[in-house]
Amino acid sequence: MTMIRYLDIQRMSSEDGPGLRTTLFFKGCSLACAWCHNPESIAKKFQIHWLSSRCIGCGSCEGVCPNGALLRGESGVLIDRRLCTGCRACVSACPALALECKGTDAEPDVLCRELIKDKAYFGRDGGVTLSGGEALLQEGAVELLRLLKAEGIQTAVDTCGMVFSEQLEAALPYTDVLLYDLKLMNDADHQRWTGRSNSLILRNLGTAARWAKGNGRLWIRTPVIPGATDSEENIRAIGERIQAIGGAERWELCAFNNLCIDKYRRLDIDWAFQNSPLITRRHMEQLLAVARSTRACEDIRATGALGNEE
Ligand code: SF4
Ligand code: SF4
Known part of the structure; x- marks a missing residue:
């Protein structure tokens, strides 16, 4: 039985494609972007979060872990993530809901019924957006898209593009809007910041553009990350590529934010961007001017919160 491992369902979202949407966040990604706003979606394995604000220090979680992965110390509960199998014994033992397991498995038809409640x-x-992590890595994504289309739902897929071409091609017939991330054109920079080359992403972009010139809607999204993707040179190179392939309806420059900092703390990760400032309005306007000068597509816009000048 094909199962989908997902992180969360977000309702009433206005940021994951056209109109108001319900977004399903898949767990597991083929990239590991250093700025990722959903760090708990990168690994496909289940992950335990300890929420210090809820913990009442009762000790009920002590000794329940069959793998010796959970320790209580002076600074609170510590999880050895190499030993944890995500069995949830500690989650069940906690009376204060201070331990959460990130990741749930469900069959596509069960998820479809849940998602269309918001019709x-x-x-x-x-409509419904499949996001992540990387939705197209999981076989169940195509089946879920097919079921949603059969219910008359408008579907969007938010992809990083780092998937086998067959996975993308299998999803496109059931997709109305493709949100396609283009982060960095320089391959060495792409490898440095995301862990992988951009060559497959750029190849798949060609497939996406051909589909869009048929009857699909292609939105390109570029995260504008201070010191990583926010150079004029990078934005110009991305714009020129979008212009060359054609077919894009919209290009969004998505401003960096640091709202995810607590997620990194709960995963015991030192986040490289924790002290990075927001992109200023002036800087975004400069990048927008560069982007528009490339004539990449008709609709080029900035999204997300911006910082004050300087
Ligand atoms: S989920 Fe299971 S293996 Fe992981 S820390 Fe909790 S009890 Fe241990
Ligand atoms: S069982 Fe829950 S509330 Fe009690 S110490 Fe463990 S995490 Fe804290």
Whole structure:
């Protein structure tokens, strides 16, 4: 039985494609971007979070771990992530809901029924978005898209593009809007910041553009990350590539934010961007001017919160 491992379902989202949407975040990604806003979606394995603000220090979780992965010390509960198998024994033992397991498995038809509960607010342009992590890594994504289309739901897929071409091609017939990330054109920079080369991503972009010139809607998204993707040179190179392939309806420059800092703390990860400032309005306007000068597509816009000048 094909199962989907997902992280979360977010309802009433206005940031994951056209209109109001319900977004399913898959668990597991083929990239590991240093700035990732959903760090708990990178690994496919289950992950335990300890929420210090809820912990009442009762000690009920002590001794329940069959793998010796959970320790209580002076600074609170520590999880040895190499030993943890995600069995959830500690989650069940905690009376204060201070331990959460990130990751749930469900069959595509079960998820489809859950997602279409929100049909009433989708309206003409809204629908369901599969996001992540990387949705297309999981076989169940295509089946879920097929089921959603059979229910008359408008579907969007948010992809990093780092998937086998067959996985992308299998999903496109059931996809109305493709949100395609283009982060860095320089391959060495791409490897440095995401852990992988961009060559497959750029090849798949060609497939996405051909599909868009048929009857699909292609939105390109570039995260604008201080010191990583926010150079004029990078934005110009991305714009020129979008212009050359054609077919894109929109290009979004998505401003960096640091709202995810607590997620990194709960995963015991020192986040390289924890002290990075927001992109200033002036800097974003400069990048938008560069982007528009490339004539990449009709609709080029900035999204996300911006910082004050300087
Ligand atoms: S989920 Fe299971 S293996 Fe992981 S820390 Fe909790 S009890 Fe141990
Ligand atoms: S069982 Fe829950 S509330 Fe009690 S010490 Fe462990 S994490 Fe804290």
